[in-house]
Amino acid sequence: MRILRIALLGVALAAVFTIAADARSKGHHRHHRSSATTPTQKDIPMTDPDKWCTGGFPITDDQQIRGCTAIINSRRKKDQRATAYYNRGNAYFSKDDLSSAISDYTSALEIRTDYIEAVYNRAVAYRATKNYAMAIIDYTRVLMATPGDVSALTGRGTAYGKKGDNAHAIQDLTRAISLGTRDVTARLQRGHAYLRLQRWPEAIADYDQVLAAAPSNPEAFFGRACAKLYSGDKKSGMQDLTQAYLLDQSILETMVAQGIPSPVMVKPQEGTELQSTSDATVTAPPSAGSAAQAPKPTDSSSSSASSSDAPASTANTSAPDTSTPPAQSSDSGDGHTDHAERN
Numbered sequence: 001m002r003i004l005r006i007a008l009l010g011v012a013l014a015a016v017f018t019i020a021a022d023a024r025s026k027g028h029h030r031h032h033r034s035s036a037t038t039p040t041q042k043d044i045p046m047t048d049p050d051k052w053c054t055g056g057f058p059i060t061d062d063q064q065i066r067g068c069t070a071i072i073n074s075r076r077k078k079d080q081r082a083t084a085y086y087n088r089g090n091a092y093f094s095k096d097d098l099s100s101a102i103s104d105y106t107s108a109l110e111i112r113t114d115y116i117e118a119v120y121n122r123a124v125a126y127r128a129t130k131n132y133a134m135a136i137i138d139y140t141r142v143l144m145a146t147p148g149d150v151s152a153l154t155g156r157g158t159a160y161g162k163k164g165d166n167a168h169a170i171q172d173l174t175r176a177i178s179l180g181t182r183d184v185t186a187r188l189q190r191g192h193a194y195l196r197l198q199r200w201p202e203a204i205a206d207y208d209q210v211l212a213a214a215p216s217n218p219e220a221f222f223g224r225a226c227a228k229l230y231s232g233d234k235k236s237g238m239q240d241l242t243q244a245y246l247l248d249q250s251i252l253e254t255m256v257a258q259g260i261p262s263p264v265m266v267k268p269q270e271g272t273e274l275q276s277t278s279d280a281t282v283t284a285p286p287s288a289g290s291a292a293q294a295p296k297p298t299d300s301s302s303s304s305a306s307s308s309d310a311p312a313s314t315a316n317t318s319a320p321d322t323s324t325p326p327a328q329s330s331d332s333g334d335g336h337t338d339h340a341e342r343n
Helices: 003-036 048-054 060-070 079-096 098-111 116-128 133-146 148-164 166-178 185-196 200-215 218-230 234-247 251-257
Strands: 264-266 280-282
Touching: 003 148, 048 060, 060 079, 079 098, 079 116, 098 116, 098 218, 098 264, 116 133, 116 148, 116 200, 133 148, 148 166, 148 185, 148 264, 185 200, 185 218, 200 218, 234 251
Parallel strands: none
Antiparallel strands: 264 280
16 A cells, blocks of 8 residues: 555656646747747837937937938927938938938028038038039038038048049148148048149158058058159059058059059969069059049048048937037937037
């Protein structure tokens, strides 16, 4: 009898363990089904269009566009709608939809003619689409309101250079440098302008300064190679040219778009790599003051599209009377920035 009771107790315990294990398994399965049906980000309802329109992590560009569109279509005050157009333009810019960005910046300016951030960002977008004439007009408008804006000076100087007006380019870029810009773009673009004017020593001096601050800048290596080769320093010029290609295999396309062609004709040996300075024949420099080549859709491949010419920050539509945004997203409602991130 004792043996039978022990056996029955063992069977009962086994049954308990089996039921518990089955319950754990079913519980885990239910949890798995629940997580599988969690709504995706696309399914999240827009409960706060002001927050979405302001943007910033974790709001996506598409969500920011939705939030701003809701505000634009609502009966809000004009300043709030202007800010919504401006913020939506920034989201379109982030998505590389530059045409829509320009359209929204223009709509913001139709409501608020003194919206300098919208003017600046439209200038950046125009320059990115190679519409240098319109970019210069907008940069000039910014500089009329804020004469010491080094980002606008750098942007306008760059646009002048790519348009072929190297004298005005040097004037703007020199002023930006004298005002103490921390970005290398002004000196890089001034080097390009000097190069297009065949002022080799001045170009080399600017490229030296750029490479001291940014040792891996392919445009500076390429530009300095051109200046050295054209001035007779073939050995050092070829070293710089080789380094430029090692850093960026598409550097020639970038430079040609800025009116700076290859300084050499290469005789390939076992492929396309330069084996020695004897492999290349230095070409004649382009005529002084050459303009950039035919426009391309964007100039994002160029290292000159740097932080000094980035769009101004996003503003908050819900509080239209303050003006102190941080770098990425802002609690200011009128879209004003202090230009700190652009200088």
